[in-house]
Amino acid sequence: MTLELSTAGESHGPALVGILTGLPAGLRLDRDAIQADLARRQEGYGRSPRQQIETDQVEVLAGLRHGRTLGTPLALVVPNRDHKNWTWGMSSWAPEGEATGKGKEAVTLPRPGHADLAGVMKYGHDDVRNALERASARHTAVIVAAGAVTKALLHEIGVTVSGSAVAVGGAEGDDGIREAIDAARGERDTLGGLVEVRAQGVPPGLGSYATKEERLDARLAWTLLGTQAVKGVEIGEGFALAGLRGSEAHDEILRDEAGYRRETNRAGGIEAGVSNGEEIVVRAAMKPLPTLMRPLRSADLATGEPAEALVERSDVAAVEALAVVAEACVALELARAAKEKFGGDAVGDFVAAYSAYVERIPWSPR
Numbered sequence: 001m002t003l004e005l006s007t008a009g010e011s012h013g014p015a016l017v018g019i020l021t022g023l024p025a026g027l028r029l030d031r032d033a034i035q036a037d038l039a040r041r042q043e044g045y046g047r048s049p050r051q052q053i054e055t056d057q058v059e060v061l062a063g064l065r066h067g068r069t070l071g072t073p074l075a076l077v078v079p080n081r082d083h084k085n086w087t088w089g090m091s092s093w094a095p096e097g098e099a100t101g102k103g104k105e106a107v108t109l110p111r112p113g114h115a116d117l118a119g120v121m122k123y124g125h126d127d128v129r130n131a132l133e134r135a136s137a138r139h140t141a142v143i144v145a146a147g148a149v150t151k152a153l154l155h156e157i158g159v160t161v162s163g164s165a166v167a168v169g170g171a172e173g174d175d176g177i178r179e180a181i182d183a184a185r186g187e188r189d190t191l192g193g194l195v196e197v198r199a200q201g202v203p204p205g206l207g208s209y210a211t212k213e214e215r216l217d218a219r220l221a222w223t224l225l226g227t228q229a230v231k232g233v234e235i236g237e238g239f240a241l242a243g244l245r246g247s248e249a250h251d252e253i254l255r256d257e258a259g260y261r262r263e264t265n266r267a268g269g270i271e272a273g274v275s276n277g278e279e280i281v282v283r284a285a286m287k288p289l290p291t292l293m294r295p296l297r298s299a300d301l302a303t304g305e306p307a308e309a310l311v312e313r314s315d316v317a318a319v320e321a322l323a324v325v326a327e328a329c330v331a332l333e334l335a336r337a338a339k340e341k342f343g344g345d346a347v348g349d350f351v352a353a354y355s356a357y358v359e360r361i362p363w364s365p366r
């Protein structure tokens with residue numbers, strides 16, 4: 001069984017739901033570690049006040065007994081605490097009684113850069129909310145919870161994954177980033193940025209050149225580009241390689257008693273869609289967030305008249321949050337590739353297959 005995550009949930013609905021299938025049995029999960037990642041996703045300078053309302057809590061409804069996986073689908077739920085303000089507006093069934101709370105009025109002012117206009121046209125909605133609720137990055141909360149679970153699986157074979165924000169609005173370093181965010185907030189504007197995820201201890205041989213679908217580089221690009229606001233992905237030196245000569249671009253192969261190694265890692269740990277035993281390095285570019293407090297020009301869907309786009313509580317920048325989400329996405333994909341390679345219904349079988357493989361090849365983790 002391959003590792004797969006399915007998710008459901010709207011931004012202001014009752015909860016976000018994730019079902020993770022294909023986990024081996026006997027994997028010990030640490031609730032605090034999952035909570036810590038959920039908290040990290042909510043931190044970061046430039047987030048909206050919603051992050052204080054939410055304090056995400058994960059509930060596990062199936063697939064876990066006394067902290068160990070059962071080898072059955074793992075059901076994760078992250079309730080939306082803010083739903084209490086939207087019980088009428090986001091009621092699953094036709095709401096009863098007088099309209100109260102948020103979400104009573106239809107949103108008809110599509111924001112440039114968001115799902116709003118394309119979403120209502122595609123699905124035939126007359127309320128933009130029907131599109132934006134799912135398009136919103138709120139559902140990355142349950143992805144982060146699932147990512148924390150897959151980090152536990154990777155930990156069993158000594159793989160660690162960590163994401164960080166490299167730049168926000170072109171600024172680097174904590175002080176520069178804060179300054180850039182304060183300036184954008186002052187001008188009622190938003191920012192994007194750059195995140196980096198590094199995975200250490202990944203053995204050679206995850207992914208394959210055999211088909212496009214199996215290529216690890218393609219899979220990392222897919223999972224990151226499948227994340228809200230990510231508009232570019234590069235592996236290793238990525239776009240910079242386009243301007244180099246071959247002699248400057250590739251990582252020469254050296255051999256010592258510990259096995260094969262490289263002195264450089266411009267390939268970012270992946271050659272021909274296969275991990276090569278070096279650190280995996282992947283970067284994602286995030287566009288500036290589309291909800292502006294100084295709205296851009298739009299048109300009212302109800303009247304067709306020129307109008308300003310929707311203004312709704314929103315982050316100024318969410319690059320640090322994206323770093324945590326990207327870390328989870330990369331962990332999920334690496335765990336999926338590792339599960340494909342090593343299999344195992346019980347976590348011990350998975351680890352034993354890894355150990356036998358690493359024994360066979362001239363490679364040792366650094």
Ligand SMILES: Cc1cc2nc3c(=O)[nH]c(=O)nc-3n(C[C@H](O)[C@H](O)[C@H](O)COP(=O)(O)O)c2cc1C
Nearest residue numbers: 114135136137228229289290291314315318321322
């Ligand atoms: C962690 C995270 C938080 C985000 N927060 C906001 C936000 O507060 N306001 C906003 O307009 N967009 C936010 N976005 C971006 C939108 O969800 C995204 O731009 C939108 O869904 C359109 O999709 P696209 O940018 O991939 O085209 C966030 C994205 C991420 C990854």
